[in-house]
Amino acid sequence: MRRWLLPIALSLLWAQKSKITSAALAVQDGEYDKALSFLEEAFKQPDLLKPRDLAKGYMLRARAYMGLLLSGKDAQQIQKIFEKYPNLFEEVMLSMRKCREYDTSKEYENDLKLIAAQAASVVYLKGFELFQKDKLAEARQHLTWAIELYDQIGQKEFYPPYALRGLVLLQMKDTTVAIADLEKSLALAKQKPLPNDPTLPFVYSALITAYGAKGEGEKAIQLANEARTKFPTDENIRRAELNLYLQHPDLQERALDRFRQEVERDPKNETYLVIYAQLWERKNPDSAAYYYQKVLEINPENVNANYNLGAYYINQAAEISTKYNETKDEKLQQQYFSQMQELFRKALPNLEKAHTKLPEDLALLQSLIQVTTYLGMEDKAKEYLQKKNALQQRKN
Numbered sequence: 001m002r003r004w005l006l007p008i009a010l011s012l013l014w015a016q017k018s019k020i021t022s023a024a025l026a027v028q029d030g031e032y033d034k035a036l037s038f039l040e041e042a043f044k045q046p047d048l049l050k051p052r053d054l055a056k057g058y059m060l061r062a063r064a065y066m067g068l069l070l071s072g073k074d075a076q077q078i079q080k081i082f083e084k085y086p087n088l089f090e091e092v093m094l095s096m097r098k099c100r101e102y103d104t105s106k107e108y109e110n111d112l113k114l115i116a117a118q119a120a121s122v123v124y125l126k127g128f129e130l131f132q133k134d135k136l137a138e139a140r141q142h143l144t145w146a147i148e149l150y151d152q153i154g155q156k157e158f159y160p161p162y163a164l165r166g167l168v169l170l171q172m173k174d175t176t177v178a179i180a181d182l183e184k185s186l187a188l189a190k191q192k193p194l195p196n197d198p199t200l201p202f203v204y205s206a207l208i209t210a211y212g213a214k215g216e217g218e219k220a221i222q223l224a225n226e227a228r229t230k231f232p233t234d235e236n237i238r239r240a241e242l243n244l245y246l247q248h249p250d251l252q253e254r255a256l257d258r259f260r261q262e263v264e265r266d267p268k269n270e271t272y273l274v275i276y277a278q279l280w281e282r283k284n285p286d287s288a289a290y291y292y293q294k295v296l297e298i299n300p301e302n303v304n305a306n307y308n309l310g311a312y313y314i315n316q317a318a319e320i321s322t323k324y325n326e327t328k329d330e331k332l333q334q335q336y337f338s339q340m341q342e343l344f345r346k347a348l349p350n351l352e353k354a355h356t357k358l359p360e361d362l363a364l365l366q367s368l369i370q371v372t373t374y375l376g377m378e379d380k381a382k383e384y385l386q387k388k389n390a391l392q393q394r395k396n
Contacts, residue, residue: 020057027063035064055103062095062115089123093145113153120149124161131168139168159188163199170206182207201231205240212244217251220244242275255279274304303357310350317343344371360391
């Protein structure tokens, strides 16, 4: 009987291709680890595979990695998957790019779009998680991948990845590139805003800070005005705008004039009154104290007003303390001592209210220790000292 033998090269080619087929069946059955094992064997000799087979193999590889991740039923399982495949997202992106490189006929384009749709939000959320953990370089990479993935599924207008990458870049001191990302996210948001989007106030705050740092005060002011109109009560925007004015003395008079108009127009606006008071601190602390008192008439619990008014009274007491130490006149000393006691009594309720909102502020605790000690409130002074020591131990 006559036997037909395949040439060795053809036999090897068939063997490598069969591993791709086996991987496809494993992916279909949800056996993703098994599929990856078949693909690893197949890719050991890529020269024995046709471009079409390589394209299919890389597509299957991306599907297998995403299948593994999406099969995780809880955080613990997902953690184990990342422990086994620490570069999972990088492998997904590399596999998708390789598939496109070999898939000249676009046979697997729909498969790649499906994988991109599965991966986009997951990769974006991973970037956000890394940002929160202060792993900035890794966060930037994942957000860059997320932008690429959203682009592939036709969502170029989805701006949160640009916004978050801009914030990451700003923390990495790459200000120019950060501004480009933040401006792009802002432009996209204006074209197609997301309802109740929490990222936009951060984008405005970051841009105000970035342009201020670059010395482009006019641009920063323009953005601050726009941001305040859109988000009038946002604390981050308020703080960014205030820092802009405080860090640039050349803008001080303009800032005072503008907020004077705001306060005159709306004298019960707590936010504007606080900003106006803080702007006065450098030029005239007495005026600042006056407006902090106005704030507390509207809202006795306002933490900024209580904190800063308490600090004002302590600073006033410190000035009198200098006079006390300089004089030898006992009557004057008694007079100064009484004035200091009165200022400490005024400071105490403000500081205590601020402390309820900022229980872990060490500077505030130190002020409370100082005030209660001067007022002869030994038990209270010990209580605040114990809190301060416990907080320092936790932080250390």
